[in-house]
Amino acid sequence: MLKFKESGFLRFFVEHKTAANIIMILMIVVGLLSIGRLNKQFFPDFDIEVVAVTIDWPGATAEEIDQNIVQLLEPELRPISGVKKVTSKSIEGNARTQVEFVYGHDMQKGRTDIETAVSRINFPENAEKPKIILGEFFDTVTRIVLSGELPLSELRIKSKKLKEKLLNSGVDKVDILGLPEEEILIEISQLEVAKLKLSLNEISKLIKSETQDVSGGSFADGSLRVRTIGEKRLVETFKKLELKNSSSGARILLGDVANIKSSIKKRSILKFMDGKPAVEIWVRRSKTSDALKVSENVNEVIANSQDVIGKQINIHTYNTAANLIQERISLLVKNGLSGLCIVLAVLFLFLSRNTAIWVAFGIPIAFLATFGVMLVSGQTINMISLFGLIMALGIVVDDAIVVGEHSSYLKNKRNLDYNKAPIVAATRMSMPVISAMLTTVAAFIPLFMVKGVIGEIIAAIPWVVCAVLVASLIECFLVLPAHLAHYDRSSKDQSRFRQWFDKKFNSFQEGAFRKFVTATFNYKYITFMTAVGMFIISIGMMSGGRVLFSFFPTPEADIVIANFKMHSGTTKTQTTKMLDNLKVGLNKTASEFSSSPDLIKFKMSTIGSRTSFSNDSTPSSIGSDLLGSMVVELKTADKREIRTKDFIKAWRKNIINEPGLDNLTIRAPSGGPPGRDLDVRFQGDDLKTLKLASNELINIARNIPGVSSLSDNLEFGIQEKNLRLSEKGQSVGFSIIGLGEQVRSAINGSIISLFPKGDEEVTVRLKLSEDEQNTDMINDLRIISPRGSSFKLQEIAIINETLPFASINRTNGFREVTILGDLFPEMMNTAQARNFLMERGLPEIAKKYNLSYRFDGKDLEQKETFADMGTGSIIGLLLIYFILAWVFKSWLRPFSIMIMIPFAFIGAVLGHYLLGLTMSILSMFALLALAGIVVNNSIILVSTIERRLEDLRNQENRQANDDEIINEAIINGVVDRLRPVLLTSLTTIGGLSALMFEKSLQAQFLIPMAATIVFGLGITAFLVLVIVPSMMGISNDFANFVINIKRRF
Secondary structure (H helix, E strand, C coil), X not given: CCCCCCCXXXXXHHHCHHHHXXXXXXXXXXXXXXXXXXXXXXXXXXXXXXXXXXXXXXCCCHHHHHHHHHHHHHHHHCCCCCXXXXXXXXXXXXXXXXXXXXXXXXXXXXXXXHHHHHHCCCCCCCCCCCEEEECCCCEEEEEEEEECCCCXXXXXXXXXXXXXXXXHCCCCEEEEECCCCEEEEEEECHHHHHHHCCCHHHHHHHHHHHCCCEEEEEECCCCEEEEECCXXXXXXXXXXXXXXXXCCCCEEEHHHHEEEEEEECCCECEEEECCEEEEEEEEEECCCCCHHHHHHHHHHHHXXXXXXXXXXXXXXXXXXXXXXHHHHHHHHHHHHHHHHXXXXXXXXXXXXXXXXXXXXXXXXXXXXXXXXXXXXXXCCECXXXXXHHHHHHHHCCHHHHHHHHXXXXXXXXXXXXXXXXXXXXXXXXXXXXXXXXXXHHHHCHHHHHCXXXXXXXXXXXXXXXXXXXXXXXXXXXXXXXXXXXXXXCCCCCCCHHHHHHHHHHHHHHHHHHHHHHHHHHHCHHHHHHHHHHHHHHHHHHHHCCCCCEECCCCCCCCEEEEEEEECCCCCHHHHHHHHHHHHHHHHHHHHHCCCCCCXXXXXXXXXXXXXXXXXXXXXXXXXXXXXXXXXXXXXXXXXXXXXXXXXXXXXXXXXXXCCCEEEEEEECCCCCCCCCCEEEEEEECCHHHXXXXXXXXXXXXXXXXXXXXXXXXXXXXXXEEXXXXXXXXXXXXXXXXXXXXXXXXXXXXXXXXXXXXXXXXXXXXXXXXXXXXXXXXXXXXEEECCCXXXXXXXXXXXXXXXXXXXXEEEECCEEEEEEXXXXXXXXXXXXXXXXXXXXXXXXXHHHHCCCEEEECCHHHXXXXXXXXXXXXXXXXXXXXXXXXXXXXXXXXXXXXXXXXXXXXXXXXXXXXXXXXXXXEHHHHHHHXXXXXXXXXXXXXXXXXXXXXXXXXXXXXXXXXXXXXXXXXXXXXXXXXXXXXXXXXXHHHHHHHHHHHCXXXXXXXXXXXXXXXXXXXXXXXXXXXXXXXXXXXXXXXXXXXXXXXXXXXC
16 A cells, blocks of 8 residues: 655644644734735836936027037036936026936935036036936826916915925925916116116126125124125015116116016916916825825815815816726726636636635635735735736635645545545645746746836736745645645535536546547657647747737827927917917817717816926926927726727817927827837937938838827927127127127026025016017117127127027937837837838938937837846746756756747737737736746646656556556546646636726736736647647657667667
């Protein structure tokens, strides 16, 4: 009689069920305490390895900023340790440089290094002090809009009060958009300037000298201080300021020669809602805050805000993340519960009632323990981690199924008693189950290796699955055997259904299935080559375009943004008319889609800037009269029949272009990792050459099927007049610097002072009167010479007109133009668009203009991700091989198991083809997970075959090397393992099948992952039962062949 091995450690937990129950209770308590503390959000948080340096230089052109600030700054920043990329953007009056560090770099050290580098640079005298900002993650919670027939000053007061209430409620970051900066404007005419015989700069210095506080020092051993008070903050105090004495001795006050008033800065960004002035409050949370809790606080503040904002102000919210988060979490939870029901049905179908109950009981225990691991590791509840939990729903019971099913087998077929069978089952299955868990973890290593934003988003899946596997391992070895031993004693009193099902299944198992396995094993070479042929066909379907690929699809957006720019020389009135045309086109579009009532939930216009929903964007108060935008929020995708792409197409068709329109783009911002589908960069020195190359490439790119929102970031700015001193100007004592300062003061004004007002700064500015600036006054502008004489500008300077660029972009020191576009993934993916451009002349354009080019955005992200996955896959496969070699004590046996990994691709391609899905990077991640699951089935199967082989060889009158013994062991082992292979496969398939057939648009981007695992596992579960035995037979034939060769020699 065979003697079964038993583990003393496992026997302890079976004999002392209290110890097992203590472990179970601890796992449950940890989970219950953790689940309420896990933050809830849409996508996982990700770090931003970026430090920004911004420098303001009022009045300077983009070219001046680039030459005098950026070209000094970048060479100091690029050599800093850990810097990956340096990008700069120069616009009128401002330079912004972003330093991106390699993934995982110490950002505090990076900021310190940048501060040191910046301190070594001598910037222009009039440039403001550099601002160095460490990039931080802030996620949008909602956007609040206040609007009404009120002056902006009133909206300013109300919005700031509401901001304070929001911050006091626990909101991490609140920014106000569309609120122009205040200033005190001192306007003086050229006639008065000439009378005073002073330049604007000299007048500015006189005013400054009378309006600043000056420290007088201290005396009496420091116990008293003296301070001269001169700072002025009110219009009336400036009016009474004495400027100089006239020749008759009379006092000349500033109010006598200048118009002094409170105003807002020119070219401010203004927002409107339904034609009324509006202010937008951007509410964001930090990484440590729960999006739903913050949203609850915001809603409470809004509900109680009537006493703050009053009845005349309307309050609206849009882009509220909590609504989407709740909908999508509920959606996945619903699918998870549906999957759980299917898993339970499969368990009760194949296992006895009590065994099924205790196996199923391990699911909530393992999941609760996983919540504790998620909390400790910094994970959150989001779309990706919930998918990981759903994926693990079927995997989590695999270990328990193997132990529970083998325990039933030992009780029913080997007649072991109830206490001994679970111990023996756990002991015998410990090595296969542990090795299966290790190989699954190894299969997920490529996901841990992916760096950058994609890596941080997707890392939730391996973290969650690995945590579930460890929790499941603890439960199935330390808790489950005790429950089976003490509470599973009724298997002999089986129900009629159980007896009927087992009889029918055993009949199939020993009849048709055994014949099928025997036939495929006897024709093992044909069996193997058939599988290889299926694999080749799958590759052909991908390469032939039968199954498309899209890098990272995201849920359908509910937000649509229209941005436009007018040609240089157009007026603000024309920009406003173009904005009106957008509104008319929008109303017409809404009427066309009357079958979907209340399609448009929200709309708001902006003049002075484009609208961007990037979380890392910094609100700016400096605008341009050439820019305008409109943001529209539609009903949630599942509650409307109109698709976003159809809405955009109809809106674009209904817009009448205003004369002077340069470009118009309408697009829906997508979630997930940053980067556009189409992103091509030209690098060179000459901006005009870069623009010509960009225009040529855009003309080619328009022919890409499914392309939209094509544009570049090298745009012409406002018409510019260049000045050079004439001979007369030089002869009367002018210098180019002095001339430039007087012209800048006349046009942009001279800043007298800045003083705080609440959380803002108010500028006091001296400039020429508005009436004189509204005419083409540049030629007749009065300039005061160093000797006090007055000249017209055209008398002392040569004036030329040019059309400069509004912005200049650099990357790693090189001037750059970026061509951007969106793709419709069902028609064209990023890789295909890249090939399209390469074949249609991109290299020739670069060569023609002597430029370099590269692809960025999703194309670069895709390359880096695949490179990381490639490295991780090699490491993962090596680890799987070494684990298998250790378990089976053989260098060759692992190949019989690992041969199944590539065959998972067959099912993945078939599933995408049958369901009409587009394969994505998420599908690739699911393939890696599938590799671990497939290997698990193979490990258990091979372990069973080897155990059967050992039993047959231990029988009397059997030859150890007899091929018949090996063949019999292989066939018997496959037949024996049919039930557990079906069980483990069907539970995983069942857990994900509900999600795979989900119709909600919010879950569409996750369905390819589910289809990959469901179809891949369905195909490989079948192939495991025929390919693994065939490979074992082939390896046995090869071993015999080698032995025969050796015998001959």
